[in-house]
Amino acid sequence: MWPVVAALLLGSFHCCLAQLTFKNISSVNVGCCSRDVLIPCYVTNMQAENINELFLKWKFEQSVIFIFDGPANKSTTSLQFPSAQISPSEFLKGNASLKLARNDTKKGNYTCEVTELSREGKHTVELITNDGLAQLTFKNISSVKVNHCFREVLIPCYVTNIEAENINQLYLEWTYGLSVIIVFDGPANKSTTSLQFPSAQIFPSEFLKGNASLKLARNDTRKGTYTCKVKELGRKGQQVVKVKKSEDSLCSFREEVAIMVFPFLTILLFWVQFGILLRKYKFNWTNTKIVFLCTFGLLFTFDALFGVIFFLSGVKDSKIKSYGLFCLISPSVMPAVLQYVKFKPGWLQKASAKKATLQCQMFFIWPQEQTPQRANLSPVQLASHASPSEVATLSAANTSLHVIFNQHLSDSATNTTLEKK
CATH class of the missing domain: 2.60.40.10 (Immunoglobulins)
Incomplete structure (x- = not known):
């Protein structure tokens, strides 16, 4: 009888010694900004004096995610939790907590199973993540x-x-x-x-x-x-x-109207000035300058009309609108052409007079059949081809022609002054 009672008491005492106890931590919240997560597991009655006496296994739900084999002093990590690790030196003191990277953590139950020689025990911790805190918010710009x-x-x-x-x-x-x-x-x-x-x-x-x-x-x-x-x-x-x-125009309605109106004012002034010159000086319509100015004016008038069409139709296409703007700007060169033709620079008038004098000299001095052959000769070459009597005649004609053309230039200058006034 006594041996049986002693065996039962000894077995009961052995069972008590075989159980490891843990600090009561049932859950842990994951911070939204934590880089690492520590899942706690603390053994309160650890007695091992050497790491070789310990063995640890961590599970997520039913899957093994980490094993530490004390006798082999080796850790084995699951592929799903590559960042899992513990501290062996702390484990010997009873701290079997598991450290995970924040990206590897999953919401659920984690189980810590510890074996110390003949004693063992396990502890479950629930990992809780707050989805509301895990979301980033943005300024409302749609x-x-x-x-x-x-x-x-x-x-x-x-x-x-x-x-x-x-x-x-x-x-x-x-x-x-x-x-x-x-x-x-x-x-x-x-x-x-x-x-x-x-x-x-x-x-x-x-x-x-x-x-x-x-x-x-x-x-x-x-x-x-x-x-x-x-x-x-x-x-x-x-x-x-x-x-x-955005297809909005860069200009206001008034500005667009001004852009379209001013080129036509320029064209109108051109035609008015052109008409005044024709009436005052009685230009001949067969004159090359008149034909040129008339053609030039018609060309830029139609150019401005096309510019308005492109400018108005380019509401949804900025490229077409830019073409229209270019066509509207181009008539601004018309007054410059007109002023050049009417008020030709003085040096150009003198050159024309000099050429006309030379042609007259050739006409009066040489026979008509010789004039074409000598028309392209320079003054020096003309002098070398002339006889002494031709040179005397040339000198007398030159004096008379100079008087005539100087009078012509004086009249032109007087007309220019009056037109400016």
Whole structure:
């Protein structure tokens, strides 16, 4: 009888010694900005004096995620939780807590199973994540208008609750439809730009303050939907911005009217001045200058008409509107042409008079059949071909012709002065 009772008491005592006890921590909340997560597991009655006497196994639900084999002093990690680790020196003191990277953590139950020689025990901790805190929020900007005169376009994206203290904690991706525009990898501090958007860039220093806006050259900007995706450790969020190309005119209605009216005023003044010159000086319509000025005026009149048509029809197409603006500006050169033809520079008039004098001299001195052969000769060559009697005649004719052409130049100068007055 006594041996049986002693055996039972000894077995009961042995069972009590075989159980490990744990600190009562049933759950843990994951912080939204934590880079690492510590799942607690503390053995309160640890007695091992050497790491070889210990064995540890961590499970997530039913899957083994980490094993520490004390006798072999070796750790084995699951592929699904590559960042899992413990501290062997702390484990010998009873701290079997598991450390995970924030990206590897999953919401659910984690079980810590500890074996110390002949004793063992396990403890379950529930990992809780607050989905509300895990979301990033953005400033409400749904669209942006792009004008055709912009050289660069800034597509806005502002995170209002960013808490990162280092650029290594951030990640950014901009997409246009399904195409990736630019990716900024915070841990590597590197930007990767798509070949379709070579001018894309962000500002890392501003990104740390919550400004994730995208900068593009005007030529790379397309009308459509752009998406800004931001990750900050365990938190993430995205914002969609629509880019619209504004077709609004750069000028007000009054300015556009002025642009179309002033070229026609220039044309009207041209025709008025042209008509006055014809009536006052009785120009011959067979004159080359008159024909040229008339053709020139008609050409630019039609040019201005086409300019108005293009300018009005280019409401939705800025390129057509620019053609119209060019056609409206071009008639401004008309007065300059008219003034040049009417008030020819003095040096040009003198040159014409000199040439006319020389031609008259050749006509009076040489026979008509010799004039064509000598018409292209210079004054020096003409003198070498002339006989002594021809030179005497040439000198007398030259004096008379000079008097005639000087009188002609004087009359021209008087007419110019009167016209200016």
